[in-house]
Amino acid sequence: MKRDDILDWLHEEDGRRLGGLWRWADTVRGDNVGEAVHLRGLIEISNYCIRQCGYCGLRFGNHELERYRMNEEEIMACVGEAEAYGYGTVVLQSGEDYGIEAKWFESLIGRIKKETRLAVTLSLGERPDEDLETWRKAGADRYLLRFETSDNDLYRLIHPSLPGRKSNRLAILKTLKKLGYETGSGIMIGIPGQTYASLTQDLHLFQRLDLDMVGVGPYIPHSQTPLGQGKWKRMISKRDQVPNTEQMTYKVIALTRIVCPEANIPSTTALDTINREQGRELGLRRGANVVMPNLTPPPYRTQYEIYPSKGGMTEVSPDCHSLLNHRIHSIGRRVGTGRGDRVHRGRTTSPFNGMDLSFSDFIGKNKNYKLRGSKIFGLLL
Numbered sequence: 001m002k003r004d005d006i007l008d009w010l011h012e013e014d015g016r017r018l019g020g021l022w023r024w025a026d027t028v029r030g031d032n033v034g035e036a037v038h039l040r041g042l043i044e045i046s047n048y049c050i051r052q053c054g055y056c057g058l059r060f061g062n063h064e065l066e067r068y069r070m071n072e073e074e075i076m077a078c079v080g081e082a083e084a085y086g087y088g089t090v091v092l093q094s095g096e097d098y099g100i101e102a103k104w105f106e107s108l109i110g111r112i113k114k115e116t117r118l119a120v121t122l123s124l125g126e127r128p129d130e131d132l133e134t135w136r137k138a139g140a141d142r143y144l145l146r147f148e149t150s151d152n153d154l155y156r157l158i159h160p161s162l163p164g165r166k167s168n169r170l171a172i173l174k175t176l177k178k179l180g181y182e183t184g185s186g187i188m189i190g191i192p193g194q195t196y197a198s199l200t201q202d203l204h205l206f207q208r209l210d211l212d213m214v215g216v217g218p219y220i221p222h223s224q225t226p227l228g229q230g231k232w233k234r235m236i237s238k239r240d241q242v243p244n245t246e247q248m249t250y251k252v253i254a255l256t257r258i259v260c261p262e263a264n265i266p267s268t269t270a271l272d273t274i275n276r277e278q279g280r281e282l283g284l285r286r287g288a289n290v291v292m293p294n295l296t297p298p299p300y301r302t303q304y305e306i307y308p309s310k311g312g313m314t315e316v317s318p319d320c321h322s323l324l325n326h327r328i329h330s331i332g333r334r335v336g337t338g339r340g341d342r343v344h345r346g347r348t349t350s351p352f353n354g355m356d357l358s359f360s361d362f363i364g365k366n367k368n369y370k371l372r373g374s375k376i377f378g379l380l381l
């Protein structure tokens, strides 16, 4: 998709045309990754962090937060739960915590790989290349590291580097790919100071990086952070500021699906947080194909406060688990079996390769596409 088209869609307010965008994204999703919704069990293993990110409640400077680090047995108990629920993946996430020692973590990964058939996804921040390599060799399958925004000035403002080590997440993403990880990244939507032009660039970058996983969610202000307190400011005109709304989040999910047709895209917790009733489902119906239920034990879960009131439908207990399955079935989808690895279909196999089709191509093709075409056509013309 061309940059100008992305920009136009981000500004689109017409409900009927947006309806067309949701259907386009949903069609690209169905044709490339199918009807399965993959469940990834999220385990927030530590909320220690040495970073001072302006947006995140886990930042080092937040002294209000009680810190925790789970031990091996606690983590393995959650891993057991993921297996019992039939998930294909566990995601081990933390702040950037060097109390998680590379060697200790290597043996934990080895143990999960030996004792289960789960895919292991890591999300531990900007660790040195050697750590990433060690963990990959131990069997870790995937790594998530959002670049947050492709606008360099904004990134430097909200994400200060550590002394003597300039933060370069794009370089780390490249390393991850080279090491053979399935690689995921993403952004926040509506960061104060984020322009429509830079958001367009973010979407283009998803496509250029050929990401295996892309997570996007609304920025949610946290009162214990400089960004949440309005202290770190970047002046842009009101007209240029991207809103951190639910609607904008759906637009970005849909466009992400269109530019990265084969990627695994979660309907994120942040979206769930801003619309508890329907956020999760609407994300799934507008391009997403993954949900990450939270398996972190309750006392820790509330302490993993990246932003306020995190949670919602992803709370897991046996009851919630069946509710989640029910909600997935109620939108005509099924729960994925297996690991839910990134599919590689190649560009020519899909009748709707989102990457190469313009919106009018899509509408044109849908005229002859008996299953769903007429409705879409009727809706728009």
Ligand code: 5AD
Binding pocket: 055, 056, 057, 146, 148, 187, 188, 217, 218, 219, 220, 221, 222, 270, 306, 307
């Ligand atoms: N609002 C929304 N998302 C946030 N994250 C961190 N802080 C916030 C916030 N205040 C996201 C970042 C990070 C991921 C783990 O959580 O994108 O990469």
